[in-house]
Each structure stands twice: as C-alpha cells, then as structure tokens.
Amino acid sequence: MARIALVTGGMGGLGEAVCIKLAALGYKVVTTYSPSNKKVEEWLATTRDMGFDFKAYPCDVADYDSAQACVAAIVKDIGPIDVLVNNAGITRDMTFKKMDKLNWDAVMSTNLDSVFNMTKPVADGMVERGWGRIINISSVNGQKGAFGQTNYSAAKAGVHGFTKALALEVARKGVTVNTISPGYIGTKMVMEIPQDVLDSKILPQIPMSRLGKPEEVAGLVAYLSSEEAAFVTGANIAINGGQHMS
Ligand code: NDP
Numbered sequence: 001m002a003r004i005a006l007v008t009g010g011m012g013g014l015g016e017a018v019c020i021k022l023a024a025l026g027y028k029v030v031t032t033y034s035p036s037n038k039k040v041e042e043w044l045a046t047t048r049d050m051g052f053d054f055k056a057y058p059c060d061v062a063d064y065d066s067a068q069a070c071v072a073a074i075v076k077d078i079g080p081i082d083v084l085v086n087n088a089g090i091t092r093d094m095t096f097k098k099m100d101k102l103n104w105d106a107v108m109s110t111n112l113d114s115v116f117n118m119t120k121p122v123a124d125g126m127v128e129r130g131w132g133r134i135i136n137i138s139s140v141n142g143q144k145g146a147f148g149q150t151n152y153s154a155a156k157a158g159v160h161g162f163t164k165a166l167a168l169e170v171a172r173k174g175v176t177v178n179t180i181s182p183g184y185i186g187t188k189m190v191m192e193i194p195q196d197v198l199d200s201k202i203l204p205q206i207p208m209s210r211l212g213k214p215e216e217v218a219g220l221v222a223y224l225s226s227e228e229a230a231f232v233t234g235a236n237i238a239i240n241g242g243q244h245m246s
Contacts, residue, residue: 002028005225006074006081008061008118009033009088010054011043013187014137017214018085018221023052025222027083030074032059035066061088062109067117080125083133083225086115086159091189093148104151111155115162123170132175133225136163137217140183140240156181160236167234176233178224183240186211207242 005022009015010031023029033040035058047054055078059070074081089111092103115136126132141149142156160179167177184190184202190211193202203209220239223229238244 002026003082003225004028004030004079005083005085006071006118006122007031007085007087008059008114010056011037011039012087013189014182014185014214014217015085015087016043016047017218018087019047019054020050020052021215021218021222022083022225023054025225027225028078030055030057030078030081032057032061032070032088034058035060061086061114061118062106064113064117064120067114068121071118071121075125080129081122082126082129082131083135084118084122085135085137085221085225086118087137088114089137089139091149091152093152095148096150099150107151108155108158111152112158112162115159119166123166123175126175127170127173130174132170132173133229134163134166134175134177135221135224136177136179138179138181138236140181140238140244143181143236143238143246144244163236164234171233174230176224176229178229178232178234179236180217180220180224181236181238181240182212182217183238183243184211185214185217187214205243206240210241212239212241 005027007015007018010019011033019029033056057070060066092107136159138156138159141153145153163177163179
C-alpha cells in the first residue's frame, strides 16, 4: 500500500515541488493550505492536469487547534500519516530596532510552533506503527543568522533543537526526524527580493553563484522519506550551493 505523506504549505514554491516529487515516487500526497488561500481549486485543477491527484485541507499551522482538526480529518478520510514534511513558513523581515511583537509572534508561531502543532498529532501513530519520517524545513539563516531576521533566524534555529530532541525520543521506534536547511532557492519568497539586491548582495555569497531549485530540495526530502534513509536521524542537512558550511 502506498505510504501517505503530508506536506504543509504544498501550494508554495518548495512545497509544490515536494508534493510532485513524492507523488511521482508513489506516495499518496496530502497537503495543507492557509484558510485564507483563494487559489486552492485553481492549484488542484492545474496539478490534476499534470496527472496528480493531491488532496488538500485547510489548516492554519500556527494554530494548535486548527492543526489538530486538520490532521484528524486527514487520518479519518485518507489514513495514518507515514511522512510529515513541516514546510509551511513565512518571513517578516525587519531590523531588530523596528521588530514589533506582532511580527515576532507571527514568524515564531508559523515557523516554530507549527512544527510542534503538526508533529504532535502525528508522532504517536508513527511510533505505534514502528515507521515514520518527520522532515522539518528550516533555513541556512537558522544556522548562521541573517540581518533583519531575528524572528526568522530564531524560529528556524529552534527547529534544529526540536529535531534533535525528538529524534532521540523516537530513535528506537523506526521513526526518523531530520531538518533540511536550504539556502536561497528560487521560489516566490526569494524572487520577491529586488533583482539588484539578488545580484549585488545574495549571489556573491553563494559559491555556486546561482539560486537553488525547488526540485533539488524535493530530491533531498524524497531521500529522507525513503527506506534507504533509515539510519539518518537528528541530522540537519544543508543544501545551499556552498553558502554556509558547518
Ligand atoms: P512560499 O511562500 O512559496 O510558501 C510558503 C507556504 O507556507 C505556502 O504554501 C503557505 O500557504 C504556507 N503557509 C504560510 N503560513 C501558513 C499558515 N499559517 N498556515 C498554513 N500554511 C501556511 O515559501 P517557500 O516555498 O519558499 O518556503 C517553504 C519553506 O522553505 C518555508 O519554511 C521557508 O522558510 C523555507 N525556506 C525557503 C527558502 C527559499 O529560498 N525559498 C530558503 C530557506 C528556507 P498558503 O499559500 O496557502 O498561504
């Protein structure tokens, strides 16, 4: 039977590539979208035309109750979740001087609380069944910090701690927990950066002198989801064109 993969934020740049890759490998793929997202039907129709049969559920990953209700509905309608990709995330960049509580909280709850909110209703079932993959999408900026991103860097760094702690707790139960830390990937989140800033400030930081591709991150998610990756846990795998090595 096909394994079931839940990818949060599958309608975003990275998430869509992950959904497509996992579906192509035979996983039954379910995704979530923000309750305010008005483009769900369009996305489902487009991906259906591409040959995919994705299921999509509304979920505010930043909200604990919404996450519990979403996972319960998926388990009831489709079945237990074998692979969880915590991918949904936002940025609200500003220097610390301008950072207010609203933008701090929004980024912390969407990027870090979300990982707890979504993993909580999924992890016990994985442990009981003796098999599971939890993959958290962090960022190079959670590893090294970034100007104007005290909120985002803190939230993503928190994901690394969460990953390692949970990996220890479930290590003997067939469940792996890993973090992927992408550098700059050519999705909407990055393409919103003005071209002159990309050319003058961002590309010079990347030894490969290019942005990463969503498909390259999706390939890493596919590996960590696989049987072959059974001995990889608590890892933080960088995928950043050489921008940051640690
Ligand atoms: P996008 O902005 O393209 O997609 C983000 C996704 O997150 C969207 O699908 C969005 O859903 C979802 N989302 C945001 N807030 C919520 C919420 N409260 N509840 C549910 N879903 C939500 O970003 P990317 O694809 O570029 O980023 C994906 C992940 O990769 C993020 O965690 C990001 O931090 C990380 N990352 C990205 C990098 C890059 O260069 N692009 C680099 C490093 C890390 P909806 O559209 O329905 O609102």
